[in-house]
Amino acid sequence: MSTAEAMTRTQKAAAILVAMGKPSASKLLKFFKQEELKALVEGARLLRTINQADLEKIVAEFEAEFTEGAGLMDSGDRMDTIINESLTPEEVSALMGVDQPVEEERGPPPVWPEVETADPARLAAFLGEEHPQTAALVLSKLSPGAAANALLVLDKPVRNEIVKRMMSMAVIPEIATGIIEDQIRARLLAESATRDTSAGQIRVASVLNEMDKDKLDEVMQDLEQSGTPDMQALRSRLFAFEDIVQLTQKxxxxxxxxxxxxxxxLALRNATPALTEAVLSSIGARARRMIESELGQGSDSVGAQDIVRARKSIAAAAIRMAREGAFELPSAQSSAA
Known part of the structure; x- marks a missing residue:
């Protein structure tokens, strides 16, 4: 007697479910009654290794009984229930060949555009508390620039682990993505909306950094006298070309x-001797000689606005590098002291 012939109907049903695999079998199990599930579990425990020939016999027997209608479905209503619970409205429409209007679900607004604009330090702090796989998923949803800014703030071991997981990441189920989006809304975006003023500070700092040094100092003095809050945080985001003398040599x-x-x-045209020396002492000897030779020829033919633009360009580079963690701005060091 073959293995298939010796098996009970319950064991055969269990064998078919096991052969189907977890994703497909799990969709069917919810339609069994409690006592039927218990019988299936007991039947599965008694199963031994089934060869391919016996498994094919069991499947063929099931197909024959299914075709004959061996009491598997109680009624058309039962079939409707199973279809409606197992398939999406779009799948039902495709199955029935009918174009049915499907009402669009209105869920919460997407979180990723807001995460894109979050302060990199705050985003990095949030990711540092999460599992590296979760952090990898979040960063994979962002633009390369936003993801890079957050990665640069993280500690190197954490950063390396997240990058490795991003490289090997497969398709993430929608339900998992939804759970993470809910956590971001509850913990990152809600907190940012109530307490995080960094976005406003960044906007104000970007405006102030466009001003000449004397005008910038005047505006900051007026803001302090008017009692503007978070002035230290604002100062930590400001940097002018003239502040280069306050940077460390490194x-x-x-x-x-x-x-x-x-x-x-171009930026050193008409600069003070102290500022000029601070810059020239930070570059190679050959480049220094070239710059000194150019400066020695005078600045009569150079436009003032060209000098201003060059200085702002270098100041913007310093702000960007500080944000990326290359060094700290002198204003940030003062506020932390």
């Missing part, structure tokens, strides 16, 4: 390593 070397000699030369 920070100045890092800054001017990526700036062309032409731009440096």
């Amino acid at each position: 920070a100045r070397v890092a800054l001017f390593d990526s700036i062309s000699t032409e731009l440096v030369t």
